[in-house]
Amino acid sequence: MGLYGAAALILAFIGLLGTLGLLPPRWKQGGMRWGKRLLAAGAALLVGGGFHVSSLGSVEETLGGAAWGRAAAQQTLGTIAVFGFFAAAAYVLGKRSGVLDMGERVKYRLLHNGDPVDATAWRTALPGEQRLALIPLVAMGVLALFFTAGVLIVLLRPTAIH
Amino acid sequence: MVFSNAEGSASRNFFLTSVLWMAIGMSFGLFAAVLMIFPDLVRNIPILEYFTFGRVRPVHTNLVLFGWLTGAYFGTVFYMVPRLAGTKLWSERLGNATVVLHNIMMTSFAAALLLGYNTGREYAEQPWVNKLLVAAVFIMVIINVLMTFACRTEKELYVSAWYFIGALLTAPVIYIVGNQFLLPWNPVSGVNDAVINWFYGHNILGYWFTPVGIGAIYYLLPKMVGAPIWSHRLSMIGFWVIFFVYGPTGAHHLVNGPVPYWLQTVAIAFSVCLIVPVWTVLTNFYGTLSGRWGAVKESVPLKFLVSAMVFYFITCFQGPMQSLRSVSAITHFTSWVVGHAHLALLGTFSFIMFASIYYALPRLVGRQIWSVRLQEWHFWLSLIGFAMFFVSLTVGGLVQGSHWLANQSGSFIGSVTGQLPYNIVRAMGGALILGAQVLFIYNIFKSVTAGKRFEVESDAVAAAQA
Numbered sequence: 001m002g003l004y005g006a007a008a009l010i011l012a013f014i015g016l017l018g019t020l021g022l023l024p025p026r027w028k029q030g031g032m033r034w035g036k037r038l039l040a041a042g043a044a045l046l047v048g049g050g051f052h053v054s055s056l057g058s059v060e061e062t063l064g065g066a067a068w069g070r071a072a073a074q075q076t077l078g079t080i081a082v083f084g085f086f087a088a089a090a091y092v093l094g095k096r097s098g099v100l101d102m103g104e105r106v107k108y109r110l111l112h113n114g115d116p117v118d119a120t121a122w123r124t125a126l127p128g129e130q131r132l133a134l135i136p137l138v139a140m141g142v143l144a145l146f147f148t149a150g151v152l153i154v155l156l157r158p159t160a161i162h
Numbered sequence: 163m164v165f166s167n168a169e170g171s172a173s174r175n176f177f178l179t180s181v182l183w184m185a186i187g188m189s190f191g192l193f194a195a196v197l198m199i200f201p202d203l204v205r206n207i208p209i210l211e212y213f214t215f216g217r218v219r220p221v222h223t224n225l226v227l228f229g230w231l232t233g234a235y236f237g238t239v240f241y242m243v244p245r246l247a248g249t250k251l252w253s254e255r256l257g258n259a260t261v262v263l264h265n266i267m268m269t270s271f272a273a274a275l276l277l278g279y280n281t282g283r284e285y286a287e288q289p290w291v292n293k294l295l296v297a298a299v300f301i302m303v304i305i306n307v308l309m310t311f312a313c314r315t316e317k318e319l320y321v322s323a324w325y326f327i328g329a330l331l332t333a334p335v336i337y338i339v340g341n342q343f344l345l346p347w348n349p350v351s352g353v354n355d356a357v358i359n360w361f362y363g364h365n366i367l368g369y370w371f372t373p374v375g376i377g378a379i380y381y382l383l384p385k386m387v388g389a390p391i392w393s394h395r396l397s398m399i400g401f402w403v404i405f406f407v408y409g410p411t412g413a414h415h416l417v418n419g420p421v422p423y424w425l426q427t428v429a430i431a432f433s434v435c436l437i438v439p440v441w442t443v444l445t446n447f448y449g450t451l452s453g454r455w456g457a458v459k460e461s462v463p464l465k466f467l468v469s470a471m472v473f474y475f476i477t478c479f480q481g482p483m484q485s486l487r488s489v490s491a492i493t494h495f496t497s498w499v500v501g502h503a504h505l506a507l508l509g510t511f512s513f514i515m516f517a518s519i520y521y522a523l524p525r526l527v528g529r530q531i532w533s534v535r536l537q538e539w540h541f542w543l544s545l546i547g548f549a550m551f552f553v554s555l556t557v558g559g560l561v562q563g564s565h566w567l568a569n570q571s572g573s574f575i576g577s578v579t580g581q582l583p584y585n586i587v588r589a590m591g592g593a594l595i596l597g598a599q600v601l602f603i604y605n606i607f608k609s610v611t612a613g614k615r616f617e618v619e620s621d622a623v624a625a626a627q628a
Contacts, residue, residue, distance in 0.1 A: 078428075110246075110385070115525065118385055120386055121457070125454060132456070133448065140472055140476065147480055150560045153560075157564070
């Protein structure tokens with residue numbers, strides 16, 4: 001499920017950024033055109049993957065059996081139904097109240113709300129400083145690898161069970 | 163005086179009292195870490211019988227969660243909400259009364275736990291009378307904040323406002339339901355009580371600590387770099403996803419336990435889905451900082467925020483991973499989980515609160531931070547100490563899990579004594595962290611009493627924004 005979930009999330013998140021027009025300029029047009037399809041693909045992968053994994057990983061493993069049906073239906077369909085209901089309700093209420101149509105302009109108001117910005121806000125960027133972004137990005141990558149490697153080592157090493 | 167109506171006084175008082183609870187709470191934490199190295203330290207010493215691990219540990223968790231972090235959160239909310247709403251806080255007097263009640267509550271918390279009153283429920287150890295105080299404090303804050311928004315002049319709600327309102331409306335519900343409706347007896351017991359306990363224990367993170375922390379970032383970051391957040395729409399999507407997805411995740415604390423299989427699976431699935439809101443926050447954070455990274459070199463609060471984002475990513479990378487059954491089989495009940503909890507509450511949300519206090523307090527008291535050098539020491543000692551802390555806990559946890567997997571009928575005590583090196587590094591890291599906070603508290607109180615006048619750069623603001 002981890003593989004299905006990871007693939008689904010990556011597709012869906014790229015699709016989300018594409019739909020909102022937030023991809024880098026080079027991919028912006030393509031993102032806006034394909035974004036919703038990527039979102040749908042991610043959702044389909046998540047649901048389909050859930051059914052597939054339910055058939056493999058559940059205690060009741062016989063595909064098509066009544067017990068499998070209970071596990072798959074309860075765990076997957078039930079989750080989707082509850083989640084989908086609340087998401088739809090929130091969307092409808094939000095659309096009616098107008099909050100979903102709220103544009104980006106509200107974010108500019110924060111800078112003019114009477115609370116003075118910090119002195120660092122006026123600092124001119126010097127060449128090469130963008131590379132500082134690599135420090136936290138590399139840190140995240142290293143730490144993620146460290147945790148994943150640690151878990152995999154423990155999971156995959158031969159264990160002696162007495 | 164304690165019920166002052168002066169503008170900003172409630173926020174300031176919450177900040178100043180919360181850092182004191184932080185010092186006390188973290189001291190108990192360090193003592194608990196020392197007890198894990200010297201378990202017989204307080205044995206047969208009459209007065210110190212109150213300071214056994216079983217009492218010290220919940221005092222630590224309660225004081226840092228409710229005294230420090232929640233207190234700082236109230237201070238942050240009381241600072242930011244008026245500025246988001248375009249009006250004054252509805253009642254500074256009520257806010258200051260809340261400060262007083264909060265401090266009475268925390269004193270009662272510590273006393274009850276040290277005297278041995280403990281319900282045995284994680285983060286809900288308090289006797290029911292103290293829990294009524296928590297509900298009262300939240301109700302006072304909710305009234306004050308909602309009335310401020312009701313009187314607002316700024317009609318559109320920025321994302322931070324959504325997060326704060328969402329947190330204040332959901333957290334009390336979670337607290338009341340998760341503490342069995344604050345009744346003096348427990349109507350539900352056994353495994354079902356464990357399900358309710360972890361509905362509360364995890365969702366208090368997702369509906370209180372996470373949204374207020376994220377809301378604070380969305381306020382602070384634009385103020386520190388002089389640029390609006392990259393995408394308000396993306397931030398709102400993150401908000402709605404958090405509030406819908408977090409609820410069912412609580413049972414991931416009970417994976418592989420005697421709870422219904424379907425409940426565990428639902429919790430795991432939703433825990434994985436939590437990756438989405440994290441990515442929205444991180445995308446917005448890096449998008450906003452793009453082209454402005456030089457500011458990080460000169461601003462300690464920004465350093466804290468950048469570090470907090472790294473730890474937030476790691477927390478939400480570990481979380482979905484460790485909710486999986488196969489991973490949970492290794493990590494559950496080990497030090498890994500302790501490291502994970504500290505990644506969230508200390509590495510992420512406490513770091514955000516340090517930035518919040520450094521930003522807000524000078525504006526509240528009209529004085530600059532007394533020593534930039536002490537700020538730097540605070541940051542670097544906190545970061546290095548915390549890195550030692552969570553790495554040792556994570557590695558130690560994996561060693562524990564590996565040992566238990568390999569020796570299921572073998573010597574348990576071997577896995578305990580084998581943790582000694584990791585516990586030593588953990589205690590050293592904890593000592594560095596506590597030392598850093600002592601510098602922080604000293605700097606804060608010197609700023610309030612002897613800092614240089616804080617000047618609003620209004621001309622520079624006008625010129626740059628023209």
